[in-house]
Amino acid sequence: MKVAIIGTGKTGSKVVELLQDSSPGIFNTTNPPTLEKLKKFDVIITFVPGTAFQNLLKLLLDSQLPVVSGATGFNFPNDFHATLIHKKLRWIHSNNFSLGINLIQPMLKALKKTSRLFADYHFTLHETHHVQKKDAPSGTSQMWQAWLGEKINITSERTGDVVGTHCLTLNLDFEKITLTHEALDRKIFAQGAIYAAHELLTNKNLEYGLLNFTTLVKEKISEEETL
Known part of the structure; x- marks a missing residue:
């Protein structure tokens, strides 16, 4: 999968490390994302502060790509889930992407x-x-x-x-x-975000809207228990 990573701070940099062999797109304040650049990718993983994420919202929506968001200090608008459903988009958000x-x-x-x-x-x-x-x-x-x-x-x-x-x-x-x-290492959050991105691209049973990472993992555990 072709991943665009937005934010190269404490956690975003760990995503870059884990995906370095797949040549991800890396975006930050020195190389800001644009709609044209993002369209070259399959999925977006973003770890930025809440204020920065607020400024990214429109661009992320316009990209029409699935998004994995680890933004903290941010509350989505009440109608955002409905907005994603209307646009037939799947986003996964969590404050903690540790599996x-x-x-x-x-x-x-x-x-x-x-x-x-x-x-x-x-x-x-x-x-x-x-x-x-x-x-x-x-x-x-x-x-x-x-x-x-x-x-x-x-x-x-x-x-x-x-x-x-x-x-x-x-x-x-x-x-x-x-x-x-x-x-023990912030890579646990990067690992979970990459897992979420893979699910967004491969799990055709996922509904449109703003999805909860915990619910996603819980369903996966339940599936394994029934085997």
Whole structure:
């Protein structure tokens, strides 16, 4: 597949590394994308800040290409899903493209049943990221809380160049259960974005619109379980 990569920051540069043998198109502030340039590619992967992504929206739509977006600090307009359906486009967005972290969801599904066994319990979640990460709690922490289906006491730490660590603890009277995901390299996000791009091009069962990466992975896991 011919991939156009927009954004060569912390994560975008990792996408470039993983795809370097396939000669991707690389676009950034020194080599901005244009409609003419983008039409040479099959799919777009973009990792840019929210403000920059807002400025790219029209160009991305005009390209008529499927898009994988890892933009943070950005909320899509309420009618954007409908806009993509109308244009017969498929986009995948996520705040965390780690394939591994999506394996956490079925684990949290089991922890949701804690109240069936214990009357007194509470969850805590501590997340640690690099000092340049501005949002706190992280989108992943909020995603875990949504998966768990109840309020969690979330604490955030920003230090050094930590890629991302999330540690969920179930606190009981006489025991603790701890679930930790530690990102060792930002390539995990690049790997997931490339996986998403491949799905956009090859999975003909995907509907048009703004698709959720977590849902995509969940469906893939379910398919494998039925084999």
